[in-house]
Amino acid sequence: MxxxxxxxxxxxxxxxxxxxxxxxxxxxxxxxxxxxxxxxxxxxxxxxxxxRADRSTSEGLVAVVESATAVTLIELACETDFVAKNEKFIALADKIVAALADSGAETVDAALAVAVDGTTVGALIEDQAATIGEKIELRRVARIAGEKFAVYLHRTSKDLPPQIGVVVAYTGDDVETARSIAQHISFADPTYLGKEDVPPADVDNERRIVEQISREEGKPEAALPKIVEGRLGAFFKQVALLEQDYARDNKLTVGKVLADAGLTVTGFARFKVGA
The missing domain is CATH 1.10.8.10 (Ubiquitin-associated (UBA) domain)
Structure with missing residues (x-):
């Protein structure tokens, strides 16, 4: 017995x-x-x-920790939403992000090597994966340095931990507007801060594509430069935060909203689980 x-x-x-x-x-x-x-x-x-090494990890959570001069954002991934909402998985994420607070780690490899509880973050994840029985991986890490920060965590389901996380570093005093910009980023998913930050090769490639599309549409040759620049403007609205239409008032750009509020965004990061 x-x-x-x-x-x-x-x-x-x-x-x-x-x-x-x-x-x-x-x-x-x-x-x-x-x-x-x-x-x-x-x-x-x-x-x-x-x-489990080759299994996909499309579920998980995002977590953040703030230190004196930076905010660290992580995406901790797992296989199922059942594990994503497990208390032990959430506690693991909290332990990892706390260990990274003052580590200066800006990449996954650097984060995995950070010491925690007499071991490393990487070994801790492997140990928890072994006991939980699912593949767990630290998929992304971002460390945003700055003067002030707005943090927004969004739950895509009330039964799950946050799955979209945004950190905005800024200067200025309008805390409410700074938070609204973080919320905007969670929805609009910009890649770059300003259009000048978009790699020239990407701009040139987009210009080539929209010019070819315009020619195939039979647009007049004389009008092509203006049409191409207009379509490039639409491209910048997709990828550059300051060029985007503000989510709360699409008659204003984010750049205009920030200027009116006396704010300057110095950096940002956005993670969405599985994206």
């Missing part, structure tokens, strides 16, 4: 976040020894990590 109770199974599941069958089998193998069962489950999970 197994040397453990249903309460032991429940306690171990709550501790590790493992499935009922796996937990019970580990306790059977360990003859009721809780710590030995933990070791069995971790070893089994570690072997499973390699098998």
């Amino acid at each position: 197994a040397n453990f109770s249903l309460e032991d199974v429940k306690a171990l599941r709550e501790r590790l976040g493992t499935g009922m069958v796996d937990t019970k089998n580990a306790l059977v193998e360990a003859d009721g020894d809780i710590e030995k069962a933990v070791e069995i489950l971790r070893l089994k999970g570690a072997k499973g990590n390699a098998k």
Whole structure:
């Protein structure tokens, strides 16, 4: 007869976040020894990590932490929304982002090497993946330095943790407008701050495409330069924050709204889980 109770199974599941069958089998193998069962489950999970390496991670969450001079934004990914809303997964994200607060890490590789709880962020993720039984990966990291910050986290479902995260670094005093710009970014998804920040090669490629489209549409040759520049303007509205129509009033550009509020955006980052 197994040397453990249903309460032991429940306690171990709550501790590790493992499935009922796996937990019970580990306790059977360990003859009721809780710590030995933990070791069995971790070893089994570690072997499973390699098998899960090629699985996709389209679920997860975003999390942020602010230090004195910067805000760090991360995307922690997993396979299912069931794990994404698991308390242990959320706690893992909180632990990771807290460890990154003063680390200066700006890339995933640098973040994975940051020390936490006597190990590294990378090893901690592998350990949790082994116990939870799903592939978990730190997909993206951004560190935005600045004077002041507006942070906006958006839940795409009330049952899930935030899946869109925006950080805006700015100067000025209008906190409400700064937050509204962060909300705008969450919706409009700009890639660059101003049109001058768009790589020249991308601009040249877009110009070539819209010119070809205009010619194929039979536009008059004399009118092509003006038409191409107009279509380039539409391209900049898609990719450059300051050129975009403001989400709360599309008669104004974001650049105009910022100028009227006495704000200057010095940097921003936007992550959406799975995007």
